[in-house]
Amino acid sequence: MDKVDVWLIDGSGAWANAAMGCAGRGSGKIVVVVDPGMDDPDSIRQLTAVIEKGSSRIAMIETFPGNPALPGFLRNLADSVSYMHFQAWTTGNQGNAVLSQLRLARALGLEDISLRDICALPDSCLLSFQALRSGCRLSLRFLVTASSALPARHVIRGYAADALAILTVYDRNTARPAEALLTDASGQHLLPAIYETAHRFMLRNLGNQTASLTELTAFADDVELTRSLGLN
């Protein structure tokens, strides 16, 4: 009998197949995918079906969108945000950075994300999207810079009619909590943040933080969109 309760899978390779293998090895397991990358979207959808049929649960630990500062930022983001800018500084490839940006957008409640334009160059890219947030249409821009000048990070800026919001999420190897800065008529607020990576946060809350099947399907959609961009 399999005595393992939690499987940890490295998300850098063909993680969906590996997760399917683990999920099929007994009931009541939790399969944790650490930093899931751009696996084959069909395999990810297959995994969704396997999880749906069985009794195992799946959790994804994503460095940037899983940062514990995101829920607080989302709660405080003004409803009237009409424009959002996602900026990624990366030392890796642009595709992975864009995937993280899409995942961050999802974590911030953006839906129906559709690409409008792309300007892709060897070491940088600029993408325009439209999306819905709480039923309202807004413009999105993704800027990716592949540079070693700054440690990897994502900066998200939200612009509303009377407020600004800026969230900076650092890479897991940077010992800095995320910075969520909100500016409105009452002043400027730095939201509380803790020195905790997405990984530790997720593992600490594993009992109640597993991904829904909808989230897994959304991940497959995000991978599919990112792959279609053909970025470096």
Add this chain to the structure above:
Amino acid sequence: MAHKIGVGIVGAGVVSQSIHLPVLARRCDDFAVAAIWDVDPVASALLAERCGAGSSLSFEDLLNDPQVEVLAICSPVRFHADQVVRGMLAGKRAILCEKPLATTVEEARRISEVAKATGVPLLVGAMHVFDPAWIALRDQVDLLAAGAISIRSNIVLPPNARFEQWASELDGRATGPGPSLQPETIRSAVLQVAIHDLPLIRAFLPKGRQIKVIAASLHEPFGYSISVACGECVLDLSAHFYSGWQPRWELEVASAAVAVHIEFPPSFVHAGSSVATSWSGGRATVLGPFEANGYEGEWNAIHTLLRGENADIPPVEDIVGDFQLALDIAEQALTILVREYEQ
């Protein structure tokens, strides 16, 4: 007593009152406002009285006034080219023209020809070019210019009238409705807002490469975003005008190994320079804020120049190139927006 350089102000509007006259008042040991001319004689008389200057009855009078050595052209843009050219031909010692320099490339070229023929120095009131933090950053600019891969210019501003009023202590001006989100607005947004940083941005773009505007959009309440490709560099231009209190005016440039970030004060603020930060090899260097700002930098350059010393002012070819870049971006963005609105 040392000679004070006589300045003639063209236009008695908010730019003269909120920008140049406060700077010239601080530099009163070196400059004297000799005369002011505006199409509205009451406006020019009132302003001239406030600063102890003469009030010219016509532009021709201002040109013929021997006390006017330098012209500061702060009139509406449609008059710039003609007034700059006439100022040069009248033998003024230097011309400071507010941005944008002209309305068409042809006008800009005409200015360039006359500048070369007369030898009269020309400055465009692009204050960020003369900002001490930008100037202090020059070594990094040279490093980055060879390999810039991304440039982000983002301008977030509360209502401009607030800053104009603080600078000039004028009576509050009616702000009126904000700009519309019609496609044509993007042209003026580029030529009046984005243009502030385009000379700086141009310093990083690969020489001799055409720019291509990939996308343009407008957003509520008023803002724009424009995506531009030039060689292997993306240019991300955006602005957001809102009713909030906090301005943020940023320019950021990165290469594979170096990045710089400059945070400028809003227009009309006379309280020191921008702050520039550069990162390279795991090390961050912060330059500024310095005591002077870009507006003072413009007049310092004129003063240095007229003392016969080397002043760091862009050559007229660069001035025309800067204007051409702005116009290119404006026209291409407009074409994209018109096409999208028609669909």
